[in-house]
Amino acid sequence: MNLKEFFFIGIPLVFLVLFLKGFLQSFFLAPVGNPFLSIALIFLSYRNVNVWLWIYLLVLGFISGIETNQEIFNLGYFFLMGVVFYWFKGYLNLNNIRNKLFFWGINLLVFFIIKLFLFLLTVPFSFTFSFWAHQIQELFHFFVVTLVWILGFEFFLKDLLIRKDE
């Protein structure tokens, strides 16, 4: 990611998504996944981690965190995602959709599981079927909706991100 991409693609995209998310969740009165995580995954799939992408990941993490009152967790997760991706970039071949889907899926699962873990630390949960059925339902919803966001960004940004060199 470079300065131009950061200001002309990254930041406007954040505002657009912020608006869309607010609109959709007010319309459906339900959560609509985590589009900020989707943006981060798309940029990580197409770009090497450099200073601008670090900053962008932090911006995304912070905005995502404000909404859930988990700023530190989100900042940390997005930052760690950058670190892990920086280390493993050489081993990951994200040129085909299967590998990308795997990479995205793993990230979504890990993100949700950490959130669930933090949630379980705060609530007096019990091993009742209805409680866990509810969590599985939420996981499914989060996974599917966030994946839809990712695929949407992939569709709209793919050409733009492939053509441009850093």
Add this chain to the structure above:
Amino acid sequence: MKINKLKLSIVLGLLSLFLSWYAVKKTYFFNEFLGFFLSPFWKGATYSGEKSRGFLENYLFLVNLKKENERLKEEILLLKAQLAQYQERERVYLELEKFYKISSKLNYPKIAARVIYKPFDYFSDLIFIDKGSKDGVMPQMPVLAIAGGEAVALIGQVVEVYNHWSKVILINHPSFAADVKVLRTGDRGILRGRAESHPFVYYLPSDAQVKSGDEVLTSGQDGLFPPGLLVGQIVNVYRDPAQSIFKMAEIASLVDLYRVDMVFVLAKIPEISF
């Protein structure tokens, strides 16, 4: 001057014809003659002129009418917008009036606030309101809303305060907790959210005779919420699976937490500091 008899006779003949025409018909022969030839042109000219004029008049009229129509439409839109604004103001005013009337027994200042954002999440239920520290909002203040136009109910608690806005956790947020009691039986418990649509009251005595439909109020024992604030109604009672010596009850808030657009912060400073 030599006068040609033929020409003279023609002139005299025509003159007598005109005179006799005039004597009989009382009109001028020339006019009749010219009229016969020119009338089609006159008609054509008049007709086309009239049509053109009419067209132009209609066109100008229509243009004016269109402009007038557009102006009126704009005016109607403006008036509709104004009307909607006034209706909204009236609604807010009525709601405020109702709230202050209902909550007159709560001896704390109330700060009316609008919900500016509802960030839906899988594990947290928050709302953002448009009042902050400059309006006197402080962390841990209770947040109320009108329930069914007849009562005020506790819907959450301020957790973070900024200059112009604040974050409020709703009663079904996992971090929310309040000491509550069941109005009918007086049994006390701890209300906690579970990031589900309904919060739960934990630690109800195992012999508590609570049942569906019972109203739950704040007890005031936690030092955070004043006593007697309506929270909701019990919808289900279970034996606590984690600690079977207690019962737990599922509570339905009397306010639709996801549709609320106006709330009231009760300017009550917590009696204990955390």
